[in-house]
Amino acid sequence: MADNGKAHQEADSSPAGPRRRLDLRLALPAALVWAASVAGLWLPPAGLAALCSALAALGGVLLARAAKVGRARKARPAVGRATVPRSRQARVRSFPAALGVSLVLAAAAAAHSATSSSQRFDGPLAEAISAGKSAVAVVEVAGNPRAMAGPGGTAGRWSVPVWTQEVTTGGVLVRTRARLVVMGGQGWGGVVQGQILRATGKLRVADPGEPEAGTLAASTAPGKATGGSLLEGAARELRGRFVSAASFLSPDARGLLPGMVTGDTSALDEGLNNAMKAVGMTHLTAVSGANCSLVLGALLLLCRRFRLPRAPAAAMALAGLALFVVLVGPDASVLRAALMGAIGVASLAGGRSGRGLSFLCLAVIGLLLTEPALGSSFGFLLSVLATLGIILLGRRIIGWIPAAVPRWTAAAVAVPLSAQLLCGPVIVLLQPQFATYSLVANVMASPLVAPVTLLGTAAVPLLVVLPWAATALIAVAGTFSAGVAATARFAAQLPGSALPWPEGVPGLLSMVLLSAVTLATVWAAARPLRLLRKAQAAHSVTVALIELLELRLQRFRRAGSLDPGRRHGRLGYCNKTSGRDLRWPLRKTEQPAPRHRTQPPGGT
Numbered sequence: 001m002a003d004n005g006k007a008h009q010e011a012d013s014s015p016a017g018p019r020r021r022l023d024l025r026l027a028l029p030a031a032l033v034w035a036a037s038v039a040g041l042w043l044p045p046a047g048l049a050a051l052c053s054a055l056a057a058l059g060g061v062l063l064a065r066a067a068k069v070g071r072a073r074k075a076r077p078a079v080g081r082a083t084v085p086r087s088r089q090a091r092v093r094s095f096p097a098a099l100g101v102s103l104v105l106a107a108a109a110a111a112h113s114a115t116s117s118s119q120r121f122d123g124p125l126a127e128a129i130s131a132g133k134s135a136v137a138v139v140e141v142a143g144n145p146r147a148m149a150g151p152g153g154t155a156g157r158w159s160v161p162v163w164t165q166e167v168t169t170g171g172v173l174v175r176t177r178a179r180l181v182v183m184g185g186q187g188w189g190g191v192v193q194g195q196i197l198r199a200t201g202k203l204r205v206a207d208p209g210e211p212e213a214g215t216l217a218a219s220t221a222p223g224k225a226t227g228g229s230l231l232e233g234a235a236r237e238l239r240g241r242f243v244s245a246a247s248f249l250s251p252d253a254r255g256l257l258p259g260m261v262t263g264d265t266s267a268l269d270e271g272l273n274n275a276m277k278a279v280g281m282t283h284l285t286a287v288s289g290a291n292c293s294l295v296l297g298a299l300l301l302l303c304r305r306f307r308l309p310r311a312p313a314a315a316m317a318l319a320g321l322a323l324f325v326v327l328v329g330p331d332a333s334v335l336r337a338a339l340m341g342a343i344g345v346a347s348l349a350g351g352r353s354g355r356g357l358s359f360l361c362l363a364v365i366g367l368l369l370t371e372p373a374l375g376s377s378f379g380f381l382l383s384v385l386a387t388l389g390i391i392l393l394g395r396r397i398i399g400w401i402p403a404a405v406p407r408w409t410a411a412a413v414a415v416p417l418s419a420q421l422l423c424g425p426v427i428v429l430l431q432p433q434f435a436t437y438s439l440v441a442n443v444m445a446s447p448l449v450a451p452v453t454l455l456g457t458a459a460v461p462l463l464v465v466l467p468w469a470a471t472a473l474i475a476v477a478g479t480f481s482a483g484v485a486a487t488a489r490f491a492a493q494l495p496g497s498a499l500p501w502p503e504g505v506p507g508l509l510s511m512v513l514l515s516a517v518t519l520a521t522v523w524a525a526a527r528p529l530r531l532l533r534k535a536q537a538a539h540s541v542t543v544a545l546i547e548l549l550e551l552r553l554q555r556f557r558r559a560g561s562l563d564p565g566r567r568h569g570r571l572g573y574c575n576k577t578s579g580r581d582l583r584w585p586l587r588k589t590e591q592p593a594p595r596h597r598t599q600p601p602g603g604t
Contacts, residue, residue, distance in 0.1 A: 026357075026361035026365070028102045029098070029105050029361065029365055032106040033102075033109045033369065034368060036051070036109040037109045037110075038375040039110065040113020041210070041373070041376050044117065045121055045122060049114060052107050055103045055104070056107040058100075059103030060104070062096045062103065065096055065100075112372050120206075125164075125178055128203055129213060132202060133170055133202070133203055134200075136198065137168070137199050138198055139165065139198075139199055140165060141161075141162055141191050142162055145158040145160045145189050145190075147266070157183055160182045160183075160184065161179070162179075164177060181212050181215045181216070182199050183218060188221070192235075197223055198222065201217045201219045201220075202216070204216075204217060211372075238464075239327070241463045242258055242459070243262075243264055246474050246478060248475075249474070250482055252272050252481075252486070252489075253478040253485065254267060257452065260286070260453060260456065261287070261452070261457055261459075262287070263287040265286055272489065273285060275488045275489050276492075280420070280441070280442065281441055284449065287334055288383075291449075292334065295320070295321060296321050299316065300317045321338055356390075357391050381426060385423050386422065387419075389420075394411075394415055397414035397526075400522065400523055412443055413443055417522070420439060434498070434511075435498060436497055437491040441487055441488065444487050445487045448480045448483045449484070452481045452484065459473035
């Protein structure tokens with residue numbers, strides 16, 4: 001009996017076994033919160049306030065109705081409730097409550113967006129930005145600098161997200177906390193998140209739909225830093241040491257390895273960056289959700305190796321993930337991956353697993369309530385779609401692949417394919433081209449990502465205590481990163497590596513169709529016998545329908561021959577003396593006169 005139970009358990013956990021039903025209860029709140037966050041970037045303060053009030057009022061009404069229905073059902077006698085199935089009672093009561101909670105959460109997101117909306121449309125800062133005045137601002141760095149393509153394709157300027165503290169313009173001092181983007185040259189590439197800097201330049205209006213109140217074109221280098229936390233300063237120092245320690249590697253490896261480990265892409269070669277864009281490998285040029293998942297998984301395995309209980313192991317893994325996020329910098333994709341990992345660890349600590357879609361929805365709701373500006377970020381959208389593709393399609397594709405193929409090989413194919421199928425329609429909106437060898441290149445590079453991430457991350461703290469050991473780990477990790485770069489360059493040089501694709505909505509719809517056809521092709525290639533059986537069944541159904549149609553037509557013709565009035569005034573044949581061809585019927589106007597029957601001689 002124990003063996004049978006174990007066999008059933010293994011069958012349930014196998015890819016081909018019964019799958020847990022998707023939990024869609026959090027999908028509606030996530031969608032409504034996302035929609036409210038996007039609306040907050042476009043609506044003026046008055047419209048946003050009306051939307052927030054309407055959502056909160058409607059959500060309150062639905063919650064009150066759900067509570068009233070629940071009290072009425074409890075007060076009803078048990079005999080009357082026995083006729084209604086329990087599952088139906090739960091659905092009737094839970095849907096209004098779920099919709100009410102969704103609307104309340106959407107109202108909270110809209111209320112959070114109202115602050116930045118008022119800064120974009122009202123106040124002295126908005127007037128100064130719309131007038132394009134010069135200003136001196138004291139700002140707090142809110143993220144890592146990003147290189148901007150300058151003249152000749154070189155990264156000569158930097159884009160730095162900041163929060164304002166003081167803005168002096170036109171002799172007026174404005175103390176406000178608003179989001180700006182500083183675009184500066186030399187000196188702005190080395191700033192660190194949390195630093196307090198002085199920036200001088202000209203204010204400009206941001207593009208419609210952007211979360212920033214405006215931009216500041218810096219005319220000078222950043223002023224002297226007067227702040228910054230100890231952790232952020234240490235993270236900057238470690239990133240600089242890692243780049244210096246990797247300088248002995250080959251050009252591609254020393255540019256790609258810091259980006260994959262610490263998120264520092266300052267040394268990345270422009271040619272390698274273009275090659276990875278052409279073959280759909282840009283997610284490997286910097287830290288992404290895959291890196292956070294690898295780090296979190298390695299920390300969990302290490303803690304369980306030392307036989308730590310579930311809760312302490314989860315706490316230590318989360319602490320290590322937090323340090324990794326500080327090292328890399330809280331970018332949108334890193335924060336999304338970190339929150340997803342934290343929710344997954346919390347579920348494992350509570351003994352519940354297999355709720356990937358619920359974890360993703362919780363991550364989306366939490367991030368959008370914290371930062372509604374992520375709703376308009378294409379990077380955040382691609383991260384969510386990639387995770388959703390892995391949740392919905394990854395396990396199914398692994399189950400389609402025959403059992404003779406090793407599971408790690410099946411996963412190496414299924415994970416990038418499932419992510420690419422959902423991300424492809426959005427990617428063509430940003431870059432209207434089709435990466436022909438994207439799937440093959442990502443499958444070839446996927447076994448190299450884990451050694452680069454784990455060995456490189458382990459080398460970062462060793463740079464301080466054991467530099468020689470860190471150098472050895474960097475050398476091994478650099479070898480694997482050189483393999484990733486070689487894969488990208490080789491795929492980019494193949495003929496037809498980047499094909500043109502339609503822009504806009506036609507390109508989006510055609511890519512959706514191509515993704516559906518690709519998924520069907522993969523299923524057909526992995527299950528040829530099942531495809532043959534389905535084709536035979538479809539052929540049998542088609543033959544049966546044709547035979548039924550022929551039978552109906554024969555009955556219709558027989559009924560028409562018995563009832564001459566169904567011929568609509570046309571004769572099937574003419575007489576032999578008409579001189580017309582017997583194959584052609586007479587028209588209604590050409591019908592012969594009826595012949596009167598004559599009585600025979602002597603008749604009565």
